[in-house]
Amino acid sequence: MIEAISGISAVYIFLLAAFAGYEVIAKVPVILHTPLMSGSNFIHGIVLVGAMIALGHADSTTEQVVGFFAVLLASMNAVGGYVVTERMLEMFKSSKEKKNG
């Protein structure tokens, strides 16, 4: 990492990100609730990045074991979240094409 994020700017990041998250889905139609929950479930799969760093810094065997599980679980979150969301949204696409065509 380049520089540490200082205390107050971390709080600002948190605040602005929270507003962004709220605004981005504020007007979502009901039919997209499930895919959107699934999609946001995929996005917190970014925890994989943190898991990799945690495992990368692990020294003792215990730390390595726990870190290994962190990466394992995180990659399941990311990949599973993507596959499931993609499958759901795929159907929205195909049904619309059927309708148009």
Added chain:
Amino acid sequence: MGNLIEVVYFVAVALFILGLKRMSSPRHAREGIVWAGVGMVAATVATFFVPNLENFGLMIAAILIGSGIAFVSGKRVAMTDMPQMIALYNGMGGGAAAAIAAVELLKMSGNHADMSHSMITVQLAVAGAVIGTVSFSGSLIAFAKLQGWLRKAIRFPYQQIFNLVVFVGTIGTGVYLAFVGADISIIILFFVLALAFGVLITIPIGGADMPVVISLFNALTGLAVAFEGFVLNNAAMIIAGTVVGAAGTLLTQLMARAMNRPISNVLFGSFGTTGGAVEEEVTGSLKPIEASDAAVMMAFAEKVIIIPGYGLAVAQAQHKIWEMSKQLIENGVDVKFAIHPVAGRMPGHMNVLLAEAGVPYDRILDLDEINEDFATTDVALVIGANDVVNPVARTNPESPIYGMPILNADYAKNVIVIKRGKGAGFSGIENALFYNDNTRMLYGDGQEMASQLIQGIKEL
């Protein structure tokens, strides 16, 4: 190199937010997930180049195993089982956030002189650990419930007090870790208590409320990820986690509102425990009907509204039902689908299934759009739905579902209910609609019955 990694993270975060934005409109939804996916791959690849990392062998092994399992299970799962898969993958994310915190805490316990962790960092690590662990064990219970492994809502005497004790214990050990110091035995106790709390808070909640709970756990995992992002000083995790935390909270509110139940009520209320009083008030009898008669009834109707519920998903009947609807439409019947906001196990669940079967959007209407129409409808066909059409929600203040907006199927001239057995709905409440004079019960598996209805209409 460090700068380049930061740039990649920045782009990834931008893609996440834009992707989420795209996902919130049907037209661009699919691009949205692809954008977010590109961001995720980029961020993951960039992380391999973070300086001073070790254990690459373990890292790659874990990623390959985890991705493999998730890819296969995600591809194989039936469309109807999506809600529990979301719960499962969400739990994995919570567990990962908790495990990151565990690694950091273990580091501190091993090296008391390590000054690289400031007090606030430790507190955030602990906070993320609590939230992540609760989300992990809670999501697994939610998964088990929806998968049918855990059928009943489990309740025992003094449950709320017991939960409170476990909660206080979790927070107590967490505070000890955050302010006094990390000790291996306390770390273990802390995680055990947090795991137990996640289980305890989820087991008494009925299946009907699971969507709200899963959405809440989804938001919590996001928050846990954000907290661990602070600990690791990783802006991508902070922003992505916080965005999901906020978006997930909003989604949870929207779902709870659709059911007309405050979130606190879902978590601490006692859904279904007062159900006994309601059953006695239902009068009348259940009147069965044959598929051929039901077919005639619909074929000669002017207007038919189909109300799908979880039973449709279980029976995988969406294709057959649409086939049947097409026949009716050819016969000049006006066929519409009415979707309750919480039909199925998640908002939008039914829309996804009907989209899969190829039902056009304009035939699918939600509660507000269609509820007026029931009065002029000849046949309301209820397939596998129960609580969302139960008129006691309107009439009986004693009922646990009182006040929940329902589809007014009982206003239709005739009601046909396709149902597997005589059991009550997921909330355990008897349905007064089934006993109405204008209601006929068509007992059987949804798909099987739909086939018989198709046959019946053909033979006319």
